[in-house]
Amino acid sequence: xxxxxxxxxxRVLKTGQSMTLLCAQDMNHEYMYWYRQDPGMGLRLIHYSVxxxxxxxxxxxxxxxxxxxxxxxxxxxxxxAAPSQTSVYFCASSWSTDTQYFGPGTRLTVL
Amino acid sequence: xxxxxxxxxxLVVHEGDTVTLNCSYEVTNFRSLLWYKQEKKAPTFLFMLxxxxxxxxxxxxxxxxxxxxxxxxxxITATQTGDSAIYLCAVCKSNYQLIWGAGxxxxxxx
Numbered sequence: 001x002x003x004x005x006x007x008x009x010x011r012v013l014k015t016g017q018s019m020t021l022l023c024a025q026d027m028n029h030e031y032m033y034w035y036r037q038d039p040g041m042g043l044r045l046i047h048y049s050v051x052x053x054x055x056x057x058x059x060x061x062x063x064x065x066x067x068x069x070x071x072x073x074x075x076x077x078x079x080x081a082a083p084s085q086t087s088v089y090f091c092a093s094s095w096s097t098d099t100q101y102f103g104p105g106t107r108l109t110v111l
Numbered sequence: 112x113x114x115x116x117x118x119x120x121x122l123v124v125h126e127g128d129t130v131t132l133n134c135s136y137e138v139t140n141f142r143s144l145l146w147y148k149q150e151k152k153a154p155t156f157l158f159m160l161x162x163x164x165x166x167x168x169x170x171x172x173x174x175x176x177x178x179x180x181x182x183x184x185x186x187i188t189a190t191q192t193g194d195s196a197i198y199l200c201a202v203c204k205s206n207y208q209l210i211w212g213a214g215x216x217x218x219x220x221x
Contacts, residue, residue: 004153031207040120040213041213042115042199042212042213042214043154043199043201043209043211044211045208045209048208050207058208090153090154094207097207098142098143098145098159098203098207098209099145099159100156100209101156102153102154102155103153104152104153
Protein backbone atom coordinates (compact mmCIF):
# COMPACT_ATOMS: atom_id res chain seq x y z
CA UNK A 1 0.00 0.00 0.00
CA UNK A 2 1.62 3.21 -1.19
CA UNK A 3 -1.09 5.40 0.39
CA UNK A 4 -1.16 8.85 -1.19
CA UNK A 5 1.58 9.73 -3.65
CA UNK A 6 2.35 13.01 -5.40
CA UNK A 7 4.45 13.83 -8.42
CA UNK A 8 6.63 15.74 -8.87
CA UNK A 9 8.29 16.36 -5.48
CA UNK A 10 9.90 19.63 -6.58
CA ARG A 11 9.37 21.98 -9.49
CA VAL A 12 10.62 25.40 -10.55
CA LEU A 13 8.54 27.35 -13.07
CA LYS A 14 8.86 30.69 -14.76
CA THR A 15 5.98 33.14 -14.57
CA GLY A 16 3.36 32.28 -17.17
CA GLN A 17 4.32 28.62 -17.56
CA SER A 18 1.80 25.87 -16.94
CA MET A 19 2.07 22.57 -15.14
CA THR A 20 0.04 19.72 -13.68
CA LEU A 21 0.50 18.09 -10.29
CA LEU A 22 -0.60 14.49 -10.00
CA CYS A 23 -2.03 12.88 -6.87
CA ALA A 24 -2.74 9.16 -6.67
CA GLN A 25 -4.22 7.09 -3.86
CA ASP A 26 -4.63 3.34 -3.57
CA MET A 27 -7.01 3.27 -0.60
CA ASN A 28 -10.22 3.45 -2.64
CA HIS A 29 -11.10 6.78 -1.00
CA GLU A 30 -14.04 8.74 -2.34
CA TYR A 31 -12.88 12.17 -1.19
CA MET A 32 -9.73 13.88 -2.43
CA TYR A 33 -8.36 17.35 -1.68
CA TRP A 34 -5.70 19.78 -2.81
CA TYR A 35 -4.20 22.18 -0.27
CA ARG A 36 -1.48 24.75 -0.31
CA GLN A 37 0.62 25.51 2.74
CA ASP A 38 2.39 28.82 3.22
CA PRO A 39 4.45 29.89 6.23
CA GLY A 40 2.28 31.09 9.11
CA MET A 41 -0.97 30.39 7.28
CA GLY A 42 -1.67 26.73 7.83
CA LEU A 43 -3.31 24.62 5.16
CA ARG A 44 -5.74 26.24 2.74
CA LEU A 45 -8.10 24.19 0.59
CA ILE A 46 -7.82 24.85 -3.14
CA HIS A 47 -10.26 22.34 -4.65
CA TYR A 48 -11.74 19.05 -3.60
CA SER A 49 -13.66 16.12 -5.01
CA VAL A 50 -16.34 13.95 -3.43
CA UNK A 51 -16.13 11.24 -6.07
CA UNK A 52 -15.02 10.32 -9.57
CA UNK A 53 -16.06 12.97 -12.08
CA UNK A 54 -16.87 15.61 -9.45
CA UNK A 55 -14.92 18.67 -8.33
CA UNK A 56 -15.68 21.68 -6.16
CA UNK A 57 -13.99 24.93 -5.19
CA UNK A 58 -12.37 25.38 -1.83
CA UNK A 59 -11.12 28.46 -0.05
CA UNK A 60 -8.49 29.63 -2.61
CA UNK A 61 -9.41 28.24 -6.06
CA UNK A 62 -8.36 31.16 -8.29
CA UNK A 63 -5.58 30.34 -10.75
CA UNK A 64 -6.04 26.57 -10.37
CA UNK A 65 -8.07 23.89 -12.11
CA UNK A 66 -8.63 20.26 -11.19
CA UNK A 67 -9.90 17.04 -12.70
CA UNK A 68 -10.93 13.68 -11.25
CA UNK A 69 -11.37 11.41 -14.26
CA UNK A 70 -10.47 8.29 -12.29
CA UNK A 71 -11.32 7.59 -8.68
CA UNK A 72 -7.70 7.07 -7.68
CA UNK A 73 -6.28 10.20 -9.33
CA UNK A 74 -6.76 13.91 -8.68
CA UNK A 75 -4.92 16.40 -10.89
CA UNK A 76 -4.17 20.02 -10.05
CA UNK A 77 -3.36 22.35 -12.94
CA UNK A 78 -1.79 25.78 -13.04
CA UNK A 79 -2.56 27.38 -16.40
CA UNK A 80 -0.36 30.47 -16.05
CA ALA A 81 1.86 30.32 -13.00
CA ALA A 82 2.42 33.42 -10.87
CA PRO A 83 4.99 34.06 -8.11
CA SER A 84 2.08 34.14 -5.60
CA GLN A 85 1.61 30.44 -6.32
CA THR A 86 5.00 29.59 -4.84
CA SER A 87 4.05 27.21 -2.07
CA VAL A 88 4.05 23.63 -0.85
CA TYR A 89 1.10 21.70 -2.26
CA PHE A 90 -0.41 18.74 -0.43
CA CYS A 91 -2.91 16.25 -1.69
CA ALA A 92 -5.09 14.35 0.77
CA SER A 93 -7.76 11.70 0.59
CA SER A 94 -10.40 10.21 2.86
CA TRP A 95 -13.47 8.03 2.99
CA SER A 96 -16.55 10.09 3.71
CA THR A 97 -15.19 10.60 7.20
CA ASP A 98 -13.24 13.21 9.03
CA THR A 99 -9.69 11.85 8.94
CA GLN A 100 -7.66 12.82 5.89
CA TYR A 101 -4.46 11.10 4.77
CA PHE A 102 -1.81 13.24 3.18
CA GLY A 103 0.72 12.81 0.41
CA PRO A 104 4.35 13.90 0.86
CA GLY A 105 3.88 17.28 -0.79
CA THR A 106 5.21 19.14 -3.83
CA ARG A 107 7.42 22.17 -3.38
CA LEU A 108 6.72 24.61 -6.21
CA THR A 109 8.72 27.76 -6.89
CA VAL A 110 7.55 30.28 -9.47
CA LEU A 111 10.21 32.77 -10.56
CA UNK B 112 -16.43 33.36 8.53
CA UNK B 113 -15.11 30.09 9.89
CA UNK B 114 -11.81 30.28 11.74
CA UNK B 115 -9.50 28.15 13.83
CA UNK B 116 -6.88 29.84 15.99
CA UNK B 117 -3.95 28.07 17.62
CA UNK B 118 -1.73 29.35 20.37
CA UNK B 119 1.06 29.82 20.97
CA UNK B 120 2.48 30.13 17.46
CA UNK B 121 5.76 28.72 18.67
CA LEU B 122 7.12 27.21 21.83
CA VAL B 123 10.58 26.17 22.98
CA VAL B 124 10.92 23.85 25.98
CA HIS B 125 13.47 21.45 27.41
CA GLU B 126 13.30 17.69 27.16
CA GLY B 127 11.17 16.29 29.97
CA ASP B 128 8.90 19.32 30.25
CA THR B 129 5.13 19.14 29.83
CA VAL B 130 3.51 21.33 27.18
CA THR B 131 -0.06 22.39 26.49
CA LEU B 132 -1.10 23.55 23.03
CA ASN B 133 -4.36 25.42 22.49
CA CYS B 134 -6.90 25.49 19.69
CA SER B 135 -10.04 27.64 19.61
CA TYR B 136 -12.61 27.70 16.85
CA GLU B 137 -15.58 29.52 15.42
CA VAL B 138 -16.97 27.16 12.82
CA THR B 139 -20.54 26.60 11.66
CA ASN B 140 -21.85 23.04 11.40
CA PHE B 141 -19.14 21.59 13.64
CA ARG B 142 -18.66 17.86 13.25
CA SER B 143 -15.31 17.07 14.92
CA LEU B 144 -11.91 18.47 15.84
CA LEU B 145 -8.68 16.84 14.72
CA TRP B 146 -5.05 17.14 15.74
CA TYR B 147 -2.21 16.43 13.34
CA LYS B 148 1.57 16.36 13.74
CA GLN B 149 3.72 17.70 10.91
CA GLU B 150 7.42 17.02 10.90
CA LYS B 151 9.36 17.65 7.74
CA LYS B 152 6.74 16.48 5.30
CA ALA B 153 3.07 15.56 5.37
CA PRO B 154 0.78 16.00 8.38
CA THR B 155 0.04 12.76 10.19
CA PHE B 156 -3.14 12.14 12.15
CA LEU B 157 -3.04 12.14 15.97
CA PHE B 158 -6.57 12.42 17.41
CA MET B 159 -10.15 13.05 16.49
CA LEU B 160 -12.53 14.50 19.10
CA UNK B 161 -16.30 14.63 18.77
CA UNK B 162 -19.29 15.36 20.97
CA UNK B 163 -19.33 11.69 21.92
CA UNK B 164 -15.60 11.42 22.43
CA UNK B 165 -14.26 14.55 24.07
CA UNK B 166 -11.07 13.08 25.52
CA UNK B 167 -8.40 10.97 23.85
CA UNK B 168 -5.06 9.65 25.08
CA UNK B 169 -2.19 7.88 23.40
CA UNK B 170 0.97 7.36 25.36
CA UNK B 171 2.34 10.74 26.42
CA UNK B 172 -0.15 12.66 24.29
CA UNK B 173 -3.67 13.53 25.34
CA UNK B 174 -6.34 15.88 24.10
CA UNK B 175 -9.61 17.30 25.41
CA UNK B 176 -12.47 19.02 23.60
CA UNK B 177 -14.47 21.71 25.39
CA UNK B 178 -17.58 22.26 23.28
CA UNK B 179 -18.89 24.91 25.62
CA UNK B 180 -15.73 27.01 25.26
CA UNK B 181 -15.25 26.03 21.59
CA UNK B 182 -11.71 24.96 22.22
CA UNK B 183 -9.35 22.04 22.58
CA UNK B 184 -6.00 21.40 24.20
CA UNK B 185 -3.23 18.99 23.30
CA UNK B 186 -0.98 17.93 26.16
CA ILE B 187 2.39 16.29 25.78
CA THR B 188 4.07 15.04 28.94
CA ALA B 189 7.74 14.11 29.41
CA THR B 190 8.61 15.68 26.07
CA GLN B 191 11.35 14.20 23.88
CA THR B 192 13.33 15.71 21.02
CA GLY B 193 11.27 13.58 18.65
CA ASP B 194 8.20 15.57 19.64
CA SER B 195 9.64 18.60 17.86
CA ALA B 196 7.19 19.38 15.06
CA ILE B 197 4.37 21.64 13.98
CA TYR B 198 1.10 20.62 15.60
CA LEU B 199 -1.97 21.41 13.53
CA CYS B 200 -5.55 21.67 14.69
CA ALA B 201 -8.45 21.34 12.24
CA VAL B 202 -12.21 21.44 12.59
CA CYS B 203 -14.28 19.18 10.37
CA LYS B 204 -17.58 20.57 9.20
CA SER B 205 -20.68 18.55 8.40
CA ASN B 206 -19.70 18.53 4.70
CA TYR B 207 -16.32 16.95 5.64
CA GLN B 208 -14.33 20.04 4.81
CA LEU B 209 -11.53 20.81 7.25
CA ILE B 210 -10.80 24.30 8.51
CA TRP B 211 -7.18 24.48 9.61
CA GLY B 212 -5.35 26.52 12.19
CA ALA B 213 -1.92 27.98 11.40
CA GLY B 214 -0.20 25.51 13.72
CA UNK B 215 2.05 25.62 16.76
CA UNK B 216 5.75 25.09 16.15
CA UNK B 217 7.15 23.10 19.07
CA UNK B 218 10.90 22.84 19.62
CA UNK B 219 12.25 20.48 22.27
CA UNK B 220 15.79 21.24 23.40
CA UNK B 221 17.89 18.35 24.74
